[in-house]
Amino acid sequence: MQAQTFKVRVHALREEAHGVRSFSVSRLDGLPFDAYEPGAHIDVTSPSGITRQYSLCGDPACRDSHVFAVKKEEQSRGGSRSLHDEVGVGSELSIGAPRNLFRLEESASEHILIGAGIGITPLLSMAYRLVAIDASFTLHYFARSDTHAAFLPLLARAPFDRHVRLHFGVERDALANELDACLRDADRHAHVYTCGPAPFMDVVIDTARKRLPADAVHLERFKAEPQALTDSSLDSFDVQLASTGQTVRVDASTSIVDALASIGIEVDTSCGEGVCGTCMVDVVSGEPEHRDHCLSKAERASNSVICCCVSRSRSPVLVLDL
Ligand code: FES
Numbered sequence: 303m304q305a306q307t308f309k310v311r312v313h314a315l316r317e318e319a320h321g322v323r324s325f326s327v328s329r330l331d332g333l334p335f336d337a338y339e340p341g342a343h344i345d346v347t348s349p350s351g352i353t354r355q356y357s358l359c360g361d362p363a364c365r366d367s368h369v370f371a372v373k374k375e376e377q378s379r380g381g382s383r384s385l386h387d388e389v390g391v392g393s394e395l396s397i398g399a400p401r402n403l404f405r406l407e408e409s410a411s412e413h414i415l416i417g418a419g420i421g422i423t424p425l426l427s428m429a430y431r432l433v434a435i436d437a438s439f440t441l442h443y444f445a446r447s448d449t450h451a452a453f454l455p456l457l458a459r460a461p462f463d464r465h466v467r468l469h470f471g472v473e474r475d476a477l478a479n480e481l482d483a484c485l486r487d488a489d490r491h492a493h494v495y496t497c498g499p500a501p502f503m504d505v506v507i508d509t510a511r512k513r514l515p516a517d518a519v520h521l522e523r524f525k526a527e528p529q530a531l532t533d534s535s536l537d538s539f540d541v542q543l544a545s546t547g548q549t550v551r552v553d554a555s556t557s558i559v560d561a562l563a564s565i566g567i568e569v570d571t572s573c574g575e576g577v578c579g580t581c582m583v584d585v586v587s588g589e590p591e592h593r594d595h596c597l598s599k600a601e602r603a604s605n606s607v608i609c610c611c612v613s614r615s616r617s618p619v620l621v622l623d624l
């Protein structure tokens with residue numbers, strides 16, 4: 303179950319904002335990339351060997367290159383720091399195929415994109431697509447200041463300029479009002495998409511859900527938030543392989559991924575935190591305890607898939623399509 307990977311070469315680097323650098327990469331074999339959906343992300347393995355997920359932020363119609371942007375995190379364990387410090391034009395990297403958990407609902411009457419900081423990245427690929435299909439949209443971009451806002455020259459020119467609203471230096475206690483103003487005139491069939499720090503997105507979601515149905519509000523998380531176990535979580539349960547009937551015990555200190563690995567079944571993983579969706583497996587029977595941050599509401603309700611890196615079971619046996 304190894305995910306598809308590509309060897310790529312960096313052919314352009316740009317400083318997009320304070321501590322934010324964009325990387326434009328092309329395949330080493332010279333072939334074009336497959337088309338991808340706006341909002342998609344890729345795994346990028348830095349020279350340190352650490353793999354992280356980054357949203358694609360270029361034009362999804364452009365097959366010659368992929369563009370992603372990386373914020374240098376002060377607390378970086380090697381991923382963003384290595385990409386900033388050890389990668390230059392001509393460097394070779396390994397990347398994964400695009401995966402999308404943050405889809406545009408193209409049939410919506412209006413699209414309201416609300417990003418903060420590095421959260422602009424998936425919204426930018428959506429903006430390219432919305433321009434291409436001549437959709438009605440507004441991109442609200444929140445940042446501490448103009449030096450902290452990425453891609454400003456791009457956003458300030460056609461075709462984006464007439465869709466972009468910049469919000470710099472909004473204080474935390476003024477955020478809800480500012481967001482409410484962004485959404486005040488939204489069409490009742492509009493969809494909202496948000497990406498940024500978790501506390502920012504929480505305010506966007508609260509504000510948007512007062513005006514729009516829950517399924518019209520979409521978000522992309524970069525990091526997992528800690529979650530408490532619910533009363534219905536089981537300390538231990540069995541996972542059964544649908545193909546062979548083989549069963550393995552998953553105890554309180556083991557993930558499903560690790561338990562499966564102990565019997566020689568490798569489930570591909572990337573983030574290990576329930577945000578990227580790499581470890582998704584179909585559920586044949588049983589009731590998952592969803593502890594991820596990437597499945598849609600419908601996927602959770604159907605219990606048809608599970609993210610094996612973090613999720614657990616509410617039923618004594620979970621049968622997976624393996
Ligand atoms: S590995 Fe990323 S969601 Fe499980």
